Amino acid sequence: MKRILLITLFTMMTQLTFGQVALIKDSDGWTNVRKEPNGNAKVIHKIYGGEVFWYNSESTDKEQDWISIYIPKNKFSLGNSDPTEIEGFIHKSRLLPLDSLKSYTGTNFKFNYEIKAFDQTNRIVGKQDDRWITSIDGRPVWGTDGDFPKTEVNNISVEINGLNLEVHKVFFSDIYECDNSFSVYESNGTFFVYQWNSDGAGAYQIVWVFDKSGLKQRLVGSII
Structure with missing residues (x-):
């Protein structure tokens, strides 16, 4: 019964991801996204260099020329539209x-969460069936399976080439059960911080995308 409730809960409050994370490689700096898997199909979107998206990793194992991808409608995963992604x-x-x-091992980029114990004081909590947590302060709850989170992010520090970049609270007030174990990648001056977070059951992926001007994208999603 709990599993049924959790599936319903996740359907209501999160976007679903369908595989792995990717970006494009194209000398033009952008790639057409087509409605159908052929070069004559309608172009429904364009992806630009440095943008991350989900792709169907299973389809890459087959002998086919076109890959299913899923592009978030909101580049910071803050939207509430249904569905939350463009499929093409x-x-x-x-x-x-x-x-x-190649994993980034240099010293020109630094990323770190400041983490604290979750504080329920004066929080506005949404629940399903008076039990399962569906929102906190009007935001989704990434990282739990319907219970209160144990930890929350108090701040994020980011530094590129010695300059500190600010990350507004709105971008980390819905992610929980984070730690400072992640992978960092770099491509053409853009840095990607990738990790899985969870309380053991409510696993989600998050990718932070930065360049010297600041936060460019936040990709968040769960796999069920």
């Missing part, structure tokens, strides 16, 4: 899986 196809030659990049 790109040619597999344009796909660059994020984890195919």
Whole structure:
């Protein structure tokens, strides 16, 4: 019964991801997203260099030229639209899986969460069936399976080339059960911080995208 309730809960409050994270490789700096898996199909969107999205990792194992991808409608994963993603196809030659990049080991980029114990004081909590937590202060609850989170993010510090970049609270007030274990990648001056977070059951992926001007994208999603 709990599993049924949790599936309903996640359907209501999160977007679903369908595989792995990728960006594009294209000398033009952008790639067409098509409605159907062929080069004559209608163009429904364009993806630009440095943007991350989900792709169907299973389809890359097959002998086919087009890959299913899922692009968030809100580049910071803050939207409440249903569905929360655009589904389309790109040619597999344009796909660059994020984890195919070499891990960044330099010192010009620094990222760190300041984490504290979750505080319930004066929080506005939404519940389903008077039990399962569906929102906190009007925001989704990433990282739990319907219970109160144990930890929350108090601040995020980011530094590029010695300059501190501000990350507004709105971008971390809905993510919970974070830690400072993550992978960092770099491509053409853009940095990608990738990790899984959870309380053991409410797992989600998050990708932070930064360049020297600041936060460019936040990609958040769960796999059920």
